[in-house]
Amino acid sequence: MGKKEAPISRLQDFLPPNTYEPVLHYLHEFKVHLTVARERKSILGDYRHRTHMHNHRISVNGNLNQYSFLITLLHELAHLLTFEKFGNRVQSHGREWKSIFGQLLDQFIKHDVFPDDIKQALIRSLHNPSASSCADDVLLRVLKSYDQKNGKEVIFVENLPEGALFITYDGKIFRKGAKMRKRFKCEEVATKKLYLFSPLYEVVAEYDPGHATDHTPGPP
Structure with missing residues (x-):
């Protein structure tokens, strides 16, 4: 562990x-x-x-x-x-x-x-x-706000436009959906399953299908 x-x-x-x-x-x-x-x-x-x-x-x-x-x-x-x-x-x-x-x-x-x-x-x-x-x-x-990010830009789910694709720490790709009360309903692209994300969930990167290899995350 x-x-x-x-x-x-x-x-x-x-x-x-x-x-x-x-x-x-x-x-x-x-x-x-x-x-x-x-x-x-x-x-x-x-x-x-x-x-x-x-x-x-x-x-x-x-x-x-x-x-x-x-x-x-x-x-x-x-x-x-x-x-x-x-x-x-x-x-x-x-x-x-x-x-x-x-x-x-x-x-x-x-x-x-x-x-x-x-x-x-x-x-x-x-x-x-x-x-x-x-x-x-x-x-x-x-x-x-007290985290040290070492100059790295932090992307939260709430910062992404609706419909945007993003990558999580384990390499899965999601599409951001509408806000449901306090959380955002997002669809995992590969499985079509729906998940709820906190507005302050940190994504690894936005996903650009045209430059997929540029955004492949490393090990979590």
Whole structure:
């Protein structure tokens, strides 16, 4: 899955200033085995509860900017704290988890570790946080503005005209369709199947049938 081990002190490299000590407190208190993963397109982080053979395990994608990394780590820590309090008796993203995640976020918001735009986006959803930051378009838009793109142009689905073809990270080609409430209905060209895409889904490239070989993506 592309995970890597690193000394716990390296965690500072992935976190905003003044957040390492409070995060480390949780990791030590609950004996968390934390790993940093390479980019995973389907998830930003994951959590596995303790068993008689293993401690709590959390992984977070290492390609995230420091604010996204912290929010994702707090998301997974909220799962841990929910398990410690309720075991498997509650839904994974139910009201118990939302309450605990909101309390964790509030703890860090009060210490001004987030820029004002991220802070306001978090406060907006504090009492009913989404199951994923990817599901909150307002928060996701703000967080993406802090990504380092190394001069590479970023293309979001919302930037493409209706009917445009685009390539996803796994090399599939889609045709953008109409917006259905919050997401765009897009057709996979090869299979004619319909999928819903977030407006902020990053495409690899627009697809030009006349220059197809120029836009063939590399491995995801």
